[in-house]
Amino acid sequence: MKSNFLQKVFMTFWIGSLCSLVWGQANVTGGALSGVVRDDSAAVIGNAAVKVKNVETGLTRETTTGEDGTFRLPALPAGVYDVTVSSAGFTELTRRATVLIGQTASVEIVLSTSQVSEAINVTADSSSIVETARTQQSTTVNERAVKDLPVNGRNFLDFIRLTPGINVDPRGGDYSAGGLRGTFNSLLIDGADNNNTFFGQTLGRTGVRAPYQFSQSSVKEFQVNTNSYAAEFGRAGGALVNVITKSGTNEFHGEGFYFFRDNALNANDGFIRSLPSPRNRKPDLRIQQFGGSVGGPIRKDKLFFFFTYDGQRRNDPVVVAPLVPIPTSFSPAVPPDVAQRTIAFLNEQTTPYQLGFNQDVYMGKVDWQINNDNRLSVRYNRQLFKGKNLENSGQIRSVSATGNSNSTTDTVTGQITTVLTPNLINEGRIGFSRDQQLGTANSTSPETIINSPAGNTLVFGRNNFSPRETTERRFQVTNTLTYVRGRHTYKAGFDFIFNRIFNFFPGFFGGSYVFNSYEDFALRRPSGAGATAIVYQQAFAGPNTNGPRSFPNTSEYGWFVQDDWNITNRFKLYYGIRYDAQVKDEPPVLNDDPRLLTLGIRTAGLRQDLNNFAPRLGFSWNLFGDGKTVLRGGYGIFYARTPSIVTGTAHTQNGLSVRTLQFTQAQLATTGLTYPNTFAAPPSGVTPPALQLFFFSPGYVDPMVHQASLGVERELTRDLSLSVSYLFTRGIRLTRTRDINLRQPIPITVNVAGRTPVIIPRYVLAPGSNVTARLTNFLPTPPGTNVSYGRLFQFENTGDSVYHALALQLTKRFSQNFQFLLAYTWSKAIDNRPDQTIVTAGGGDTSRLVADPLNIRTERARADVDIPHRFVLSYVWDLAYARNLQNRPARLLLDGFQLSGIVTATSGSPFSALAGGDLNGDGTPGNDRAPFVGRNTFRRKAFVSFDLRLTRTIPVTERYRIELIAEAFNLFNRFNQSAVQVNQFSFATPGGVPTLTPRADFRSVNGPGVAPRVIQLAAKFVF
Template identity: 45%
Template sequence: MKKALLTIFALFIFAISALPQSQSTTGNIVGRVIDANGALVPNVTVNATNRDTGFAKTAQTDGEGNYLFILLPPGNYVVEVLATQGFAAAKYENVLVTVGSKTSLVITLNAGGSENVVNVESGGQAVETTRSSISSTVDERRVQNLPTNGRNFLDFAVLTPGVVRDPTRSGDLAVGGQKGTLNSIQIDGASSDNTFFGQSSGRIGSGRAPSQFSIDTVKEFQVNQNGFSAEFGRAAGAVINVVTKSGTNRITGSAFEFFRDESLNARNPNLVSANRPRPAGQINQFGGTVGGPIKKDKTFFFFAYEGQRSDLPNPVVLRSLPFAPIEAQNIIGPKAQPYDISREQDTFLAKIDVNLNEKNQLWFRFNNQDFTGTNLENAGTLSAEEHTGNSNVKTSTITSNWTTTLTPNWINEFRFQYSRDREPGQANTNDPETSVTASAGGINDGTFNFGRNNFSPRETLINRYQFIDNQTYLMGNHTLKYGADILIDRIFNFFPGLFGGSFTFTSYANLVAKTPSRFRQSFGGAGTTGGTTRPNNNEYGFFVQDDWHAAQNITVNLGLRYDYQRIKRPPIQNPDPNLLSAGFDTSFRPSDKNNIAPRVGISYAFNDKTVLRGGYGIFYGRTPAIMTGTAHSQNGIQV
């Protein structure tokens, strides 16, 4: 830990004196300036101004008339050239910059006369001719207008080609056929991954918490599927970049209420044929946003709140129970009652943006999620209420970003995040788990479960510290980017699997006779932490990327990335000589230090509407800590 802190301190000192760009939260405008005859116009000043916040940057065309704006927050820009060198002024309005984009814009100057004003939006969506990666962007308009069931912004990702819900695990996204555990989600450029379960923070969309924050806070997000820059790592599937909204020079706000009730639903054909009523259930979603200026063109605020309430029934169905022995009916009958499953969540997000001056910009974001899932640990028609418990989630995140422009071609961006993801699961009883084959009267219902389920109570807690510094240096037709990303997770995991004991009965009669076919129980070893493990995780990432504008219509992207994941060594070595002689060391810690990932991409633009892209890369995913936590405890001694 001491070495890690020294490394972080050195990185911070380097960050405040260096120079970067990150496309995980920003975009670029790239183009050239020409005259009415198509001749290049060098050495003219080009200005880009965000229409909503007044944020402005200036660039100078080079000897070939090329210009480049980097590190632009997503939004609507005005790009203009003042009257110069005998040319009239030119203004291009509604130049849209999206997350990770490289918006191409050719500026045409006319000789003398009045200002030339062009509405770029009226020309339709432009093709990014300088990007070699395959990615899709879901913009603010689609986020606002497309319906979602549950208001989870990740649902929009399935609108992009090659992205589906992972059929092997609820809530995950499968991109290009890869498992959901191989994806990485970034919120405002910082990790939003639950590194223990290999899902998103708060495990949103997995059947528990519906969302980490309101969908109304999302400005846009980008799904990077193939050939993405060396800037992005820790993902062998996709990298999903999410940018949250900021305040603007206008005071804006919204409020919403969505209500669903069984009385509003139609009966499906199965209910009609069985002459059964609609199942009871209510879902209520409500909240709002407000944002605006604290000081015009300087300081802005944005705040959002969302609450969700749902109450759904969980029927218990045992058609064979009336044919079971009366003693079995007396035991199981009181436990086979229907119960409710409810979800209650409150989330809020607050963000402050500060334009200190032309060279320094800051923003701070805090978001909090508090979710209680009553009887959500286990459910189903063959699970008693005492076989479940509350499944809760509480996440809190503080993220900040400081961007410094030292010279027009030298920029630094430093980012810090602290987050806490706590997910306890509770048990409704301490009685041993009991599983009974529910079969009688020619009816086999399956296996009915009551008593404490074998994995509750439980708890997982992740405290995260993340330090990021990305840098950019412009050299002629080369854009050189390099940076470092250090992520430190301190993980607590309590999983007393089968500590309460578990009986298995193959029939109602065996239950009455108290003759189980199997009994299982685990115990914590003497002098060990039992079901408690701390599979801490440190991740170090370094990259360099060169985007080379080789010709007017050819862009070559060359990158190299190195990732190292340092997992905590298992604390106990089983001294059994047979294990050791066979080469099984339960204290062994793998150390994979050769994760060198080259990236190569090229784009060839036939014209401003047609581009050919190609690329090659090696990508590495992370090992979820649930695997290392299991290795820590399942050594024949601790559990």
């Protein structure tokens, strides 16, 4: 016995040393089971034998009760267990309990002194619906919900939105928790980190372009932790989503499925219907999703396998519709033959094209119960996504102006669980992942932009940032030790994650021309609105640098210790501490321009934030001792990652690694460059434009978040509970990007058509000037240099946020053929507009900058993710009980049907009224608010959607069945606003006088809504 124990200890430390490199988390792939054993006089029974057996896999674990009659079995795989308790002088008794991911199921066993054997009851779940041991705010989405609820696109992560405290983030594919942006969340799959640390999203950028990384058929269940979770979880300040995949069991099970969607079954969008023909036609949309799964025993009770394949074939049409129609003729200045060729060429650029979302996903998993004390699980998943023409498409972009967006991810996770003694359990885990994001270009010609007074009218030629690549490789190892002693459950663990990242982003390396009209293009005459307008730009790699290539690697180190202390059978105290450090590879190139150094700007180096200690505290109080009413609360400090896209930008945008030359019409003429040619090397004798740099502030640190919660949960019936909780989240030191190269503004008068002029601060040298007042323009210029600087973007920690919420959750677990989850959140989110993903000096990124860089206080208002009211109801109703109805017509009508659905109703998202131009003269035209109107003053209309699934099950044999499925998303075809006109004014400077003209279309809908009604049909073969 002693020798066997020493072997186990040796194995544990061998695994620990080998794995001393990932996530230190116990129970991330399962849960725990606890209980109290009493006799029929309510006295506790000590030293009773407790044996649990997994109903599906035969896994067994044993322990004994303490003197207080309690027992606890940690680190159990999620599943259904039979709990058998025996003690001398009492009748052996078996009860059934369900262990869900991240939860501690509790059962109360009452042994009888009767000598008559009691029938074993294994038909009903004996565990309490109220989890008396939980201190954090979390919600579990169970296997039945994942399998049976309707989901548009089969992305199981959409089910995260079923839980309270979760909103949709404005950035596609993300969700918001605690009033924070999506970069603050973390996703675990089978205990392994599944985040793309470069983009700050999930691996494969699920929901952004790729539809999903894991098949819905491979997911067993998951838990959404939204507030005050344990020290074993780190690197997230928002929500932590913990997912486990399915495993094989002692019985063979599987399915084959086919889902089909066609535009003939769908409704048209209300905005599209309002457009003139032919743009008002319902878009063609055809989606096919198909695949299957199979799992079972290789050796009963010992070795199991599970495999899934999931494929999608989808094509979405793009109708190219320039804002200004292609002309049928030009002025006499254009020779007739040139006019004819140009018109024919332009018409070719308006040819419709297809967006392709084609994907194949595979997962294989093996579970091996080596012996009663050792269990090994290995899982491999691959995603192959081919995104045709997804690089930069849209109604004014031709097929030549886009390219393919392809994603390939591979993840491998291995975990071994060793039971050293009944009270000492070790979990070791090794993980590897590779996420490759490739963007291709459909053209080698330079980007060509044709403008009009309305803005960009038609774009063709090479997309200005393709081809590109971002590849992230990760290695992680973890080890966690759990020790149960008396009323304490101690855990300690460590985790290291090593990310090796390659990023290639050649923005404008292929050249970009601008023409002010179709006729200027016909004459090959690059032109703009005014003599200072940029008509051509091209970027080049600096000498002796990596150019647009960067390697923003990170190494992440973490450890934790914690204790669950059951002070009494009614009161539990949780306390722990976690340490996290994200060590970033520092930007290697120093721009030693004395003017920058004088301002304290150093483009090389980065302060490493190595003091991130995060205490956690929580409690749960079984108020009346009956397990039906629990008061729980907690507090914790959390640290979030800095996305490596921020670090990578500082690696290249230092004024030396990448140099972008910009030319006015007159400057371009002096070089002799003609359309469509590009420079092979930087031309000599050219005065470079003002450089724009990105760099870290000297004291930059990782974001910090405080979380606190207090709530009460009450069992209403055995299978129904109600919880009401207060949630608090406070974000400090949040990342923002800010232009620091500005002098103090001066007040100027702005005319407002039909109204009284207003006085605003403007960053100009004098009223009417178009030159922004830049600090570096006034510092001495070193001899022999002609470099000037424009916007100097600093990554800093001046963002903050606060979130208050009242969360209500009504949960009915599956019984009497019905389950539902109702979640309502009443919340308020306030911030000063932090954002971790502003990394370019133009386009959508700079529109998210603060409106006034030197007066951040004016940004404090409703957050972009502020949704005051959010109601979500999800339900599954199995009508199979109808086969027992005495009424034959009712039996025939209802038997074999299942009804499930999701009802969502939320407040509209907020937006700001904008001035329609660069009103304050800071060089950023897309973020200036209308005078005297605060940020996010207005809201879009409320969002409401009814999603419904109807399933008819047709038995073939006792083991085989066919399921016919019809799903409708947004069943009543409500028009849910998305795009609205946010410009309250049009801004111009006639005669050099800033003037605002009110727009009559302010707040009107100017784009398609969110998902008109979609109907999907499917068939499954299940065994």
